[in-house]
Amino acid sequence: MDPRERALGLHRDGQLVEADRAYRAALDAHPDDARLRHFHGGLLMQSGRLEEAALQFQKVAAQAPDAVENLAALALCLRDLGRLAEALPVAHRVLALRPDDALALLVAGSTHAALGEGTQAERLLRECVGLAPANTEAWHHLGVVLQEQGRWDEAASAHERVAARRAGAWYNVGLCRERQGDLLLARECYGRFNQAHPDRIAGWTRRAQVQALLCDFPGEAESVARIRARLARPEALAVDDQAEPFVLSFLPLPDADRRRLLEHAVHQVQAKAGRLADGMQPAKTGARQAGTHLRLGYVSPDFGEHAVGSLMRDVFAAHDRGRVHVTAYSLRRHAGATADAIRSGCDVFRDCEAMATPAIAESIAADGIDVLVDLGSYTSGARPELLALRPAPVQLAYLGFLHPHGAPWLDAVVLDPWLLPAGAEAMFGEPVRRLSTLMLPGRSAEPAPIDRARFGLPAERVLLAAFNNSYKFDRALLEAWLEIAGRAPQAVFVLSVPPQAEPLLRRHWAGQGG
Structure with missing residues (x-):
């Protein structure tokens, strides 16, 4: 059998290790076979060896500069490697060769999305899904672009199309629904994600955040326990798994766990910055001239x-x-x-x-x-x-x-x-x-007239008010307030919580004798 056909056959059968060896042997004998080299690049890309894959695609591009499928694969490799300044002109070349092709639009749109260029990315990705409505990757990138613009309902709809085929997309749907204020639906979405990916800390962290907002103390405790159980295993954190630093600031986690998760998040920020820095001019940070503002x-x-x-x-x-x-x-x-x-x-x-x-x-x-x-x-x-x-x-x-x-x-x-x-x-x-003084800036304002009746509050009784976000109302704080209520039974507590959190908060308050 021709060694080239043998390599292609092994690849088709999913025998990737053997196919890799066969490709290399065949290319030693036929180094100018651009088709064979392209398929070897595809195998390397399939195996996650993106640097090697990009090198193969670049060699093919030198031989066949207008081979669209090869250029598209090269652009995707460079995009995923974070080499965005190199990826963009290749993506535009693909689009110029096939302006009405769904793959070309996906490659260009997703590259602009990775660069943070939302307007251009949205236009291209919408054209892509118009041509290929079942393209889940295009819907994913479009959903991310819409999320970054705060267009939560549109973003959720895009991610729901992906979630119909890939359960991991429920995380993004939950994030959008949470930002819209539908905490119950967000909790359900994160639950679907966690069911499909029980080892991902990101999902348990977001679910714990929503449970804290809902004053669902037993649910929050369960999610935090799942986070801690994952951290107890050395392989707990995948490279692309992330617990958001803001959520870490209030979840009841030991300091050591909090530090570990924060360090992981910082590494991800640095990695993203490294990808974005590709092609940037170094910032000039010389000393300020004397006498200037x-x-x-x-x-x-x-x-x-x-x-x-x-x-x-x-x-x-x-x-x-x-x-x-x-x-x-x-x-x-x-x-x-x-x-x-x-x-x-x-x-x-x-x-x-x-x-x-x-x-x-x-x-x-x-x-x-x-x-x-x-x-x-x-x-x-x-x-x-x-x-x-x-x-x-x-x-x-x-x-x-x-x-x-x-x-x-x-x-x-x-x-x-x-x-x-x-x-x-x-x-x-x-x-x-x-600072030598209080760090919170203040501003003078004329005091507004007191009108308790407008809010249905008693005229003479002491009001104890807290208008913080509800994730700050944990068990320990409520227990302290209940003790105060016991010592000052005539006091009225005024709390600001999302409507969906009120039933659980009232139930807990009543259950503790409040």
Whole structure:
């Protein structure tokens, strides 16, 4: 039998190890056989050996520069290797050769998505699913692009198409439903994901978050137990598994488990930044010239009606313009009075919602920012990989995430003596810089008239109110409140919780004698 046909036959039969050997022997005898080399590249790609596969596809491209299937495979390899600057022109070449082909549209759209170029990615991926409605990979990438734009219902619909064939997509459906505020449906979606992938910590972490929001204390405890059981095994964390750092800040986990999960998340951010840095120009971080204004940059997804936006509303305008120049980089677009006040208080305000992360980093470097302050860190809509690209010589975290970051891209976390008393620095792995005063900005406002009747509250009794997110209402806190209620029976507790959490919270309160 011809050694080339033998290699192809072994490959068709799924005997990948033997087929690899046969391909190599056949290519030694026939090094100019582009078809054979392309199929060998496909086997290497199938085996997860992407660097070797890309090399084979590149050799084929040198022989047959217009072989579309080979160029598409090369672009996908380069994309998945994170070599995005190399992948993009190859993807565009495929699209130029076959502008109405679903595969070409998928390759180009997914590469733009990996670069964070959502508008271009969405256009191409929608064309792709229009031609090939059953293409689950295209629906997946489209769902991710829509998620990144906060278009939760559209994103959930895209991911549901994938979940009909791949149960792993229930994770993304759950994330979208959670962001929409349907906590019960999100809990169900995460449950489906966990049933299909019981060893994935990401799913148990998200389910625990929703259970905490619902005040489902037994459910949260069960999910946390599953997380701890996985961490007890050395192979627990797959490279692409992730527990979100924000959720780690409040789940009842031992410090050692929390640190391990945070370190893993930090490694993932660094890996993503490494992929995004491909093809970027190095940032110029020379010393600031004497006598010039200090150029401050603030980056956040929350320059609007959000706790961070409300606190920072008047801060930018209050900077001493004789000493500093202020530029804001908004990762999400906002409207309203708070957004207008923030925008007008800055010397430069850049709307970066539609910008890819490398482009934002290059803009920060081009603006000559001396000190970049991250107001988002690991919160929703933030881009920690932007800071990991190191666009500014000094980078600080402030206000948005008041917990350990474990982030080598930060030079310090800014806190105050009340949030982190002297002697407690060991809680943080990074340097801490304390303000001499309270770190939470304040703003003066005329006191509103008190109108308890509007909310159905008694006129004379003491009100004890907590308007935090419900994930902060854990068992220990409720037990403390119940003890207070026992000592002050005339006090009225006013809590703000999602409607779906109220039945469970009331049941727990009543069950404890409240």
